[in-house]
Amino acid sequence: MNSIILLSVLGLGNLFLGFRRSNRLLLPVMMLILGLVLTVNFIDWNEGTQPFFNGMLTIDNFSVAFTGILLLTALVLVPFSQKYVLDGEANLAEYYSLLLFSLVGAIMLVSYNHLLMLFLGIEILSVAMYVLAGSDKRNLRSNEAALKYFLMGAFFTGVLLFGMALVYGATGTFELSQISFAVQNPVNASLTPMLYIGMLMMLLGIGFKVSAAPFHFWTPDVYEGTPTFFTAFMSTIVKTAGFAAFLKLLVQAFPAASAQGIWLPTLTAMCVLTLLIGNVGAVAQTSLKRMLAYSSISHAGYLLIALVAFNGQLEGASANAILFYSLAYSVATVSAFGVLKLVADARHREDYDGFNGLAKTNPLLAFALTVSMLSLAGIPLTGGFFGKFFVFSAAVENGYIGLVVFAVVMSMVSIYYYLRPIMALYMRDADDATAEAVPVTAFQSGALLVLALLTVLLGVLPGLVAGVL
Amino acid sequence: MLTVLLLLWPVAAALLLHFFKGGAARVAAFGAALVEFALAVFAAVTFNANHTGQFAYDLNWIPSAGIRFAVGMDGLSLSLVLLTALLVPIILLSAFRRKFENESVFYALVLFMQTGLIGVFTAQDAFLFYFMWEVALIPIYFLAGVWGGVNRARITFKFFLYTIVGSLFMLAGFVYLYFQTGPSLDGLSAHNAALASFYSLNLPVETQLWLFWLIFAAFAVKMPIFPFHTWQPDTYTEAPAPATMLLAGIMLKMGIYGCMRWLIPVVPAGTDYWQNLVIILAIIGIIYGAIIAIRQQDVKRLIAYSSLSHVGLMIAGVFSLTQLGMQGASIQMLAHGINVVGMFFIADAIERRTGTRNIADLGGLTRKAPVLTVCFLVLLLGTVALPLTNGFVGEFLLLAGVYQFNAWMGAVAGITIILGAVYLLRMFQRVMLGPDSSFTATFTDLTGAELALLVPLIVLVFWIGLFPNFFLHLSEGSVMNILGEVVKR
Structure with missing residues (x-):
């Protein structure tokens, strides 16, 4: 709760800093804010379940842990916006404030206890993202991305809202535990179809946000057009918050066997499709940014496995697996997008060949990108390996062996496309035009180093995070 | 404890190596490898050939999953640890003759790989074994890929894909075995992955028949056995000499050792059949x-x-x-x-x-x-x-x-x-x-x-x-x- 209030107030305060017409203060202030909120967030750790606003939001270990991931991601991501500072971007204060506000939405998504809060959270998060997707105003691609994201997003928000209305109609409540009760003890059996249609529509709505197939079509185009800094935000924070919200919805509102009988096959089908499209789509890409877009689809697929394997408790194996996976994925993805942004800013290209010979000119960038690719591919010694390991073992434990076999085959495919940037970095020589070192500031080097170390730490001592819930 | 020292020393030395440049890095790496050799010789001298699981160390690594950092040596492990500790300084010395770019990184990778190799030969927990198996792979991929011959990118790519796909099959086999075991010693997890638990599983013969191939896939590629060998001649040829020596001298022993320790006693009926x-x-x-x-x-x-x-x-x-x-x-x-x-x-x-x-x-x-x-x-x-x-x-x-x-x-x-x-x-x-x-x-x-x-x-x-x-x-x-x-x- 503290984090929501702090972020809102400081976000507003941050807007006023924009009047100074000097960007130099903004980045340190932003990092200070995020660091402060991250610390404050953990005050609520192990304080039990605390309801707020008449129980519309609840803060518990689940929400504190996920909020921690969201804030940490934002904190390590911010240094990569330094080019905006140096270029004297006129609207930087607004961008930063929008990021802080969208974080508020994301935090609501991980701590809601009431469907209205779910909707508000998604809207707060998304509206900010629509704007930021189009923040590169003179770039046609950025405009296209914003428009696409907005139109599709608005449509799926409508679907989500419609679903909520139907669920409300069938159960008479927006509160998660009461919905769960009403699903198990239906007052009027003729309303059951309406309830399940409503539930499925909500699944579609959230499925769109986390770019699960078949609602993923916007992802590659929007990711590509959006300025890289905000793409990173989109593919980490939106996804983490979306999956936490997904899990809460399924576990707290629809755990009943009858409801599971409907959402489980739906999610399983989505999961298989997402894994297939994400991984096979990524193979064909030649641009790192588009590859990362498809990779983000495929990771949504792995996270869906954890949802499918849920065992009825909010703080059980599934939640732990999602928590660990989101953390490992976010850390690796921020690092990948960070390097991509730095290289793309300097070399003006985003394809694999743009990274040729980077190991010679910028060993640190090459190292950071390598660690991140290995982590996304799930190679041991990185957090990504244990993320996949926990997700898969949660699924095997609940008997989804076929699904896991399919996912393992898909991760074998993924090794192919994650290795390609590594090959460019270390095994190919730069073309003459790209032989200069990419400028990196101390802030950014520090952030990349922290991210790489964090990835290795998660891969060597996973016990630090595994099983905390 | 000695095993842990044998494991940690090379990786610590590899990290420290970044503070050395050029020629100093070689000497430092060689010195570190000699220390490691001395440790291994010490282990061999104090070793009692009649006992298993010596120099054992057991730490709760991932309590919630019952995965332990359990290492120890018997005679077979020790002889391969000795081989590794002996060959690494020789391989490092052989690299002195050649000029490599980024020498400190090159030597650090060799030492890093030594940790993985010794880890493979001493691990007593299935997931630790798998972990070390891959820890040994990553450095050799870069050694061969960065400092190799003209076709290095394509060939090391094939090598990496081959071996990692093989080892993923092994991991799948281990995960299956893991879910057949009883609770861990401390009761925090419903399963454990200790070697001893795998030995006492008594799986039905039909299960062992397919499980054999899952686990064998990793070893078959690594050794390599016909027809899984197609990566080998190319990789040996393209890799720089020190990397080839590591591959042929030590790494292929990982596969044979794996068969003896993690395949044959775990699925004896499957082995008997195949x-x-x-x-x-x-x-x-x-x-x-x-x-x-x-x-x-x-x-x-x-x-x-x-x-x-x-x-x-x-x-x-x-x-x-x-x-x-x-x-x-x-x-x-x-x-x-x-x-x-x-x-x-x-x-x-x-x-x-x-x-x-x-x-x-x-x-x-x-x-x-x-x-x-x-x-x-x-x-x-x-x-x-x-x-x-x-x-x-x-x-x-x-x-x-x-x-x-x-x-x-x-x-x-x-x-x-x-x-x-x-x-x-x-x-x-x-x-x-x-x-x-x-x-x-x-x-x-x-x-x-x-x-x-x-x-x-x-x-x-x-x-x-x-x-x-x-x-x-x-x-x-x-x-x-x-x-x-x-x-x-």
Whole structure:
């Protein structure tokens, strides 16, 4: 709760800093804010379940842990916006404030206890993202991305809202535990179809946000057009918050066997499709940014496995697996997008060949990108390996062996496309035009180093995070 | 605790190496590897061959999943740890002759890999084993990929994909086994992955039949056994000499060791069923590797194929499930590691001086380099398995083991000795004897440093050949335990 209030107030305060017409203060202030909120967030750790606003939001270990991931991601991501500072971007204060506000939405998504809060959270998060997707105003691609994201997003928000209305109609409540009760003890059996249609529509709505197939079509185009800094935000924070919200919805509102009988096959089908499209789509890409877009689809697929394997408790194996996976994925993805942004800013290209010979000119960038690719591919010694390991073992434990076999085959495919940037970095020589070192500031080097170390730490001592819930 | 020290020292040294530049980095790396060797020798001296699980250390690694950082050594582990600790300094020393870019990173990767290798040989927990298995892979991928030959990107890519797909199958097998086990010791997790728990599973035969292939996939690629070997000659040829030595000298032993420790005793019924097929594949590999080796023009490629042929015999020996075969494999692993590293070093020395590895371009080196000739001949005869050399003890026991299992298979596998003599002596004759070529006109003999590197290897060739009992005694207890697990069920 503290984090929501702090972020809102400081976000507003941050807007006023924009009047100074000097960007130099903004980045340190932003990092200070995020660091402060991250610390404050953990005050609520192990304080039990605390309801707020008449129980519309609840803060518990689940929400504190996920909020921690969201804030940490934002904190390590911010240094990569330094080019905006140096270029004297006129609207930087607004961008930063929008990021802080969208974080508020994301935090609501991980701590809601009431469907209205779910909707508000998604809207707060998304509206900010629509704007930021189009923040590169003179770039046609950025405009296209914003428009696409907005139109599709608005449509799926409508679907989500419609679903909520139907669920409300069938159960008479927006509160998660009461919905769960009403699903198990239906007052009027003729309303059951309406309830399940409503539930499925909500699944579609959230499925769109986390770019699960078949609602993923916007992802590659929007990711590509959006300025890289905000793409990173989109593919980490939106996804983490979306999956936490997904899990809460399924576990707290629809755990009943009858409801599971409907959402489980739906999610399983989505999961298989997402894994297939994400991984096979990524193979064909030649641009790192588009590859990362498809990779983000495929990771949504792995996270869906954890949802499918849920065992009825909010703080059980599934939640732990999602928590660990989101953390490992976010850390690796921020690092990948960070390097991509730095290289793309300097070399003006985003394809694999743009990274040729980077190991010679910028060993640190090459190292950071390598660690991140290995982590996304799930190679041991990185957090990504244990993320996949926990997700898969949660699924095997609940008997989804076929699904896991399919996912393992898909991760074998993924090794192919994650290795390609590594090959460019270390095994190919730069073309003459790209032989200069990419400028990196101390802030950014520090952030990349922290991210790489964090990835290795998660891969060597996973016990630090595994099983905390 | 000593095992942990053996594991941590190389990786710590690798990290510290970043503070050294250029020549200092080499010396520091070599010094670190010597310390590691001293530790391994200390372990060997204090080792009691009658006990298993010595120098054990057990730490709760991931409590919520029952995964432990459990390491320990028996005779088999120790002999391979010794081999690793011996070969790494020699391999580092051999790299001194060449100029590498980013030297400190190069040497750090070699040391890093040493941790992975020792981890594989000492792990007592399935997931730790898998973890270390991949820890050993990542550095060698970069060693071969960054500092390798012209086609390195494509070839190391193939190597990496091959091995990682194989090991993912193994991981899947381990995960399946994991879910069959009982709760962990501390009760925090419903399952555990300790080696001992895997040994006591008693799985139904039908399960073991497919589980065998899941686990074997990783080892089959790594060793490699025919027909999973296609990555091997290319990778050996393209990788820089030190990386090739690591691959052939130590890394392929990971596969054989894995079979002995993590496959045969875990799925004994599955092994029993597939035993014939594996031995036949191994024998095909022996003959196939040898015949292709005869036709090779490239020295490095020839040694690569000869390695394929020799490893086939070790696999056949292990899968004969006889004491002779298994002990033969464990001593042959040492002998092969020593010989192949020496041979690759000499191939590299010749290439550095002449700029070519093509047999047709070479000739007449004997007159110019008598010392090199003697060293080469000793190592070569060791590889051919001449009596009094280390190769003889291993191959004799291996063949005896295979013969015990099936006389016909033993007879066919025995061809390896004849074919081995054919291609190796043919290479020796063309490279060392005969008339000079334009490439060898200015050939110089081995320098003192190079000789210093080869002398320990040559001493070992004779030591193991003349007094094999120390090494046989070391592995006897382990092999009996493994066979005991197989017979028990």
